[in-house]
Amino acid sequence: MSQCPVIELRDVRFRWSSRSSFAISVPELQIEQGETVLLLGESGSGKSTLLSLMCGTVLADSGEVNVGGTNLNSLSGWARDRFRAEQIGIIFQQFNLLPFGTVLDNILLPLKFAPKRRARCPDAAAKAIEMCKLLGLPEGVEKSKAANLSVGQQQRVAVVRALIGEPPILIADEPTSSLDETSQENFLDLLFAQVAAQKSTLLMVSHDPRLASRFDRVVYMKDVVSVEGRQA
Numbered sequence: 001m002s003q004c005p006v007i008e009l010r011d012v013r014f015r016w017s018s019r020s021s022f023a024i025s026v027p028e029l030q031i032e033q034g035e036t037v038l039l040l041g042e043s044g045s046g047k048s049t050l051l052s053l054m055c056g057t058v059l060a061d062s063g064e065v066n067v068g069g070t071n072l073n074s075l076s077g078w079a080r081d082r083f084r085a086e087q088i089g090i091i092f093q094q095f096n097l098l099p100f101g102t103v104l105d106n107i108l109l110p111l112k113f114a115p116k117r118r119a120r121c122p123d124a125a126a127k128a129i130e131m132c133k134l135l136g137l138p139e140g141v142e143k144s145k146a147a148n149l150s151v152g153q154q155q156r157v158a159v160v161r162a163l164i165g166e167p168p169i170l171i172a173d174e175p176t177s178s179l180d181e182t183s184q185e186n187f188l189d190l191l192f193a194q195v196a197a198q199k200s201t202l203l204m205v206s207h208d209p210r211l212a213s214r215f216d217r218v219v220y221m222k223d224v225v226s227v228e229g230r231q232a
């Protein structure tokens, strides 16, 4: 079966216009459909910047960022937000849960902007509760305020939110950074089981090379990205 890149960057250049003059160029980077890829790089090497380009939260100054065959630069801001919600489940470093929303509110949020994802889980609340259980969250957790959960529990909620409605791509920015080693292992077991069940593409950012053996491929920032400017 021939694979096609689900994420593709070509001749990309990007410079942050505010606060810093940090700039990167990416001659070529491809992530294939269904791959699990670990992106390794030192702190400050531009990993989150690269993820922002792939998610379309920032746009390349030149070159192309294609996601699922669509050039993100060709979409309006509104269309890009919708496209991201449909295509990409994102697990942020700090989880980005709404603290005063319930767990269920938080999990269902991305579906509001993603009709295709919503159509894949017609009874979204039941699906959310089922996934919480699968990820070892306590019964009834869906009614709790996100702010009242432990860090490990918040992390699991962030995973359910990213996976609900089976987006084709899952992007995780250092999701294990606030966990001890045993919790990290458990978390990754659960994440990989879900990714395999949904046949998603997984791109995870880390600075921890010990995670490498779990992934199909490791991409080193220094091999794919040139840093062209440093913080002013």
Ligand SMILES: Nc1ncnc2c1ncn2[C@@H]1O[C@H](COP(=O)(O)OP(=O)(O)OP(=O)(O)O)[C@@H](O)[C@H]1O
Residues within 6 Å of the ligand: 016, 017, 018, 019, 020, 021, 022, 041, 042, 043, 044, 045, 046, 047, 048, 049, 050, 207, 230, 231
């Ligand atoms: N929102 C922003 N506005 C302006 N500059 C930014 C912004 N985010 C990041 N930068 C710049 O980009 C540089 C690289 O940051 P980035 O977060 O991409 O690196 P990283 O490899 O993910 O780092 P870490 O591992 O510490 O999270 C920073 O030093 C900063 O100067």
